[in-house]
Amino acid sequence: MxxxxxxxxxxxxxxxxxxETGYAQKxxxxxxxxxxxxxxxxxxxxxxxxxxxxxxxxxxxxxxxxxxxxxxxxxxxxxxxxxxxxxxxxxxxxxxxxxxxxxxxxxxxxxxxxxxxxxKDFNKAIPIVQKLMEWRKDYYQEDLVSLYMYTYQYDKALALIEEMDETVGISDKREMYKEQILSLEKYSQPKKEMLEEAIKKNPKEESNYLELIYLYSESNQEEKAQEVAKKLEKEIPGSDWAQVSLFKFHLNNNEGDKASEAMLRILGSPKIDSKIKHRVLNEFLIFTNNNPQYNSSLAKAVTYFKDDATVNVPKEVGKFFFSKQKYDQAAVYFEKGLQQKSDDIEGVELLLYSYEGANQNQQLWDSANKYIDYYPLQASLYCFAGVGANRLGQFKKAKEVLETGMEYVVEDPELEAKLNRELGEAYGGLGDQKKKELYFTKAKELLKSKIN
Missing domain, CATH: 1.25.40.10 (Tetratricopeptide repeat domain)
Structure with a gap:
């Protein structure tokens, strides 16, 4: 139909x-x-x-x-x-x-x-796309840029990219193409010379410095890029963008104090994109892992992201330290992460794992019990509480909470094995060796069945 x-x-x-003419005589x-x-x-x-x-x-x-x-x-x-x-x-x-x-x-x-x-006959495709632009110029322009790249017509591609940056705004794909083109010496060297001259004529124009820093960085001329960044800082002392380049240079030179100062300037700037801020924090996090004397600067940096609705930054920092088995530091950031999002059960478990790994047994016991009130059906919380109680020598409390937790395990042999093992520890502490061995044996059998 x-x-x-x-x-x-x-x-x-x-x-x-x-x-009509076709049937005139019919x-x-x-x-x-x-x-x-x-x-x-x-x-x-x-x-x-x-x-x-x-x-x-x-x-x-x-x-x-x-x-x-x-x-x-x-x-x-x-x-x-x-x-x-x-x-x-x-x-x-x-x-x-x-x-x-x-x-x-x-x-x-x-x-x-x-x-x-x-x-893939892109040369034939180009005039067709140019024709199609009569109907939807903005849509087919993107295709035309790609076709110019595929056919190595870089002059035309670069000209069209710059035109579109002005008319429709910057896109990630076109920026990638632009990087590819400008990485070629044919295009980057004249541009560098032009920008150097422009800076001499107008030393207060920030955009020229930024583009020149970018070109030098792309061609692995880091010293040149640093010189330009320093010129920018000197000529325009209030430039936050200068700090983006200088931050990287300070990190590479192991200048932690200067890197910290640049980072905080970047994070506090309303001019700088959030993606750049996240990248800067991530680089400083890696630096701090090897230079723990800057932990306080890292903690301060994290506070700048407290209103970030897209990423729970303290939690992600906690995960980094957790992966490095630095559980005491991880716990600090997981606590902050839960302050930002209190109903994050994954964050709760990561915090309790961190307390367990750091042997912060009182915090483990107290926090696990607190969260049991919020999530009474979450078997893992009872296990954490049982571990904390056993380590504190409170075996009766451990036995009670672990037995309760057993009732909520659903198809999780690893967790069930851990509950049995901790129950064995609790009964051992209470002097019942027979039950201790019984639960230890159950734990081994569960783990064995999981492997098989």
Missing amino acids: KLKILFYSLMLSGALCVP EPDEIALANTEFENNFYEALKQKGIENYDKAIQSLQKCLSHQPDNAVIYNELGKNYLALKQYGDAENAFKKATTLDASNRWYWQGLYDVYYEI
Whole structure:
């Protein structure tokens, strides 16, 4: 039924109309018969294409052409079917014929572009995309940039990228292309010289410094980039962007105090993008791992992200230290993370793991019990509480909380094994060696079954 509706809509729009001159000398009955055959064949072609019988669809479309040899719609449909069959030469010819008959229909050009893109004939694709830009310039410009890159036409690509940066804004993909182009000496060296001259003429224009720092960094001329960053800081002392470059240089030179100062300037700047701030924090975190004397600077840096709705920064910092088995430091940041998001059960468990790893047994016992009140069905919390109680020598409390936790274990042999082992510890502390061995044996069997 939908295909019938499509057919009649094409008829009404004039796309499938039979030219009057073609039947000027024919009887009305002959014209009606021709129209009926045309309609049936076109309907059959759409039906066969819909069920992916492309060969049969083509046969029906060829019959349509015998009635209307200059119908662009038929050639467009032929192109689609040939393309589906990967008969690219036939598809190209069909779409070309459609565009010749009706150059005003965007979709005929789109079909031709699809053929060239499929066979990776990007040189042929370029003029087609330029034609398609008459309908949707902003959309097809992105394709044109890529086509210029694929065909090594870097001058044209760079010019179009700069035009689009001005008109539609910067995109990650175009920035990547721009980096590739400017990494070539042919493009970067003249640009560097031009920017150096521009800085001499107007030393208060910040953007020239930033672009030059970027170019030097991309070509691994770090000393040159640092010189430019220092010039920027001298000429424009309030420039936060200068600190982005200087921060990296200070880290590389192991100048922790200067790096800390630059980092805090960056994090406090409303001008600098959050992605850059996250990257700076991450680099300082790695630096602090090897230079723990800067832990206080790291803690201060984390406070700048307290209103970040996208990432729980303290929690992520905690995960970093947790992965390094620095459990006492991890616990500090997991606590801060839970202050930002108190209903984070993963954060709760990571905090309790950290207390356990750092042997902070009183905190482990107190916190586990606190969170049991919030999550009474979470078996792992009872296990943490049991570990804390056992380590504090409170074996009766451990036994009670662990036995309660057993009731909530669901298909988790590892957790069940740990509960049994801790129960064994509790009974051992209470002087019941028989039950101690019983629970230890259960724990071993559970772990063994998990391995098998």
